[in-house]
Amino acid sequence: MKTSNLITAHDLEVKFDSQIIFQNVDFQVQKGDFFCIVGPNGSGKTTLLRVILKEIVPTLGTIQCALAKSQIGYVPQFRNLETDFPLDAAAFIELKLTQKWWPWLTAQEHDQVQAALRATHLDNKRTTRVGQMSGGEKQRVYLAQAIVNQPQLLILDEPTASLDVQAKYEVMDVVQELNTQGTTVIFISHDPQLIKKYGTKTLQLGKGE
Ligand SMILES: Nc1ncnc2c1ncn2[C@@H]1O[C@H](COP(=O)(O)OP(=O)(O)OP(=O)(O)O)[C@@H](O)[C@H]1O
Numbered sequence: 001m002k003t004s005n006l007i008t009a010h011d012l013e014v015k016f017d018s019q020i021i022f023q024n025v026d027f028q029v030q031k032g033d034f035f036c037i038v039g040p041n042g043s044g045k046t047t048l049l050r051v052i053l054k055e056i057v058p059t060l061g062t063i064q065c066a067l068a069k070s071q072i073g074y075v076p077q078f079r080n081l082e083t084d085f086p087l088d089a090a091a092f093i094e095l096k097l098t099q100k101w102w103p104w105l106t107a108q109e110h111d112q113v114q115a116a117l118r119a120t121h122l123d124n125k126r127t128t129r130v131g132q133m134s135g136g137e138k139q140r141v142y143l144a145q146a147i148v149n150q151p152q153l154l155i156l157d158e159p160t161a162s163l164d165v166q167a168k169y170e171v172m173d174v175v176q177e178l179n180t181q182g183t184t185v186i187f188i189s190h191d192p193q194l195i196k197k198y199g200t201k202t203l204q205l206g207k208g209e
Contacts, residue, residue: 004031006066006153006184007052013060014047021047023060027203031152034176034185036195039205045188048205049155052186067153073146075156078139078163085131089122089141092130096145116144120174136167140174147178154178155186160194172198 005028013023021044029035037045050056051063053072087095093113094105105113117123120140125133130141139159146154156175160168168191176198179185189195195202 005029005064006031007063009051009061009063011061012048012051012058012063014044014051014056015059022205025061025203025205029153029184029186029201031184032179032182034179034187034198034200036199036202037186037188037205038190038192038195038202043205045205046157049157049186049188052155070149071152073149073151073154075139075142075146075154075159077158077161078135079142080135081131081138083131085129088127088129089117089133089144090126092141093117093145093148096148112148112150115150116148119147119178120144121170134167135163136170139163139167139171143171143174147183151183153184153186157188158190159187160189160191168194 007027007029009025009027012025014021025048027035037048039045047056051058052065053069053074054065090113093116094109097105097109097112114123117126120143122137122140122144125137125141130138133141143159154175159175160171163171172194175185175187179198187195187199
């Protein structure tokens with residue numbers, strides 16, 4: 001039978017020095033999943049993302065990922081940008097386009113930036129400086145930057161942690177739309193309401209388990 005697994009992990013363990021962060025972790029992420037990773041502070045959620053991104057080699061177990069790094073978009077926890085941050089939304093998104101020696105964008109790259117702005121409901125903020133945006137808009141610009149290269153997998157590490165309720169759902173609705181259109185999502189969160197509303201599968205990490 002043909003499998004649509006993007007990630008297959010078996011019996012993973014990560015240890016730092018003698019401290020076991022987690023062990024016996026098995027999971028599969030399939031194309032189209034909205035895959036949630038939950039667990040208390042320090043249970044290894046971010047460490048597991050770093051294993052998926054091949055930044056950390058597990059001390060035991062195997063992990064297979066069918067995607068190249070270029071096919072994965074990543075949104076870390078919210079990082080604020082000061083009000084004097086000089087780039088507008090379009091320029092900020094362009095930073096993630098493949099670096100090359102010529103300093104202009106191709107027509108296709110312009111289309112990619114426009115598509116990322118549209119997908120994150122920021123069409124009318126194209127020339128707004130990111131530093132002057134609200135927290136929710138800033139996080140949607142980060143999201144736009146992560147999807148500008150049209151990744152197959154989007155990884156989000158507590159993307160709504162410091163946002164108010166309305167901004168939180170605006171960000172999550174955008175992520176859900178991307179998921180409905182075919183982008184697989186891995187989502188770390190402490191928020192059970194978000195997991196219940198948006199998740200299709202959940203991996204629970206416990207201390208050392
Ligand atoms: N490179 C490292 N070297 C040593 N210890 C590390 C390293 N990276 C993470 N740790 C430790 O591993 C544990 C798990 O960290 P991690 O950030 O993965 O947890 P988390 O579940 O994402 O936590 P939180 O919910 O607070 O973000 C922590 O105790 C952390 O200090």
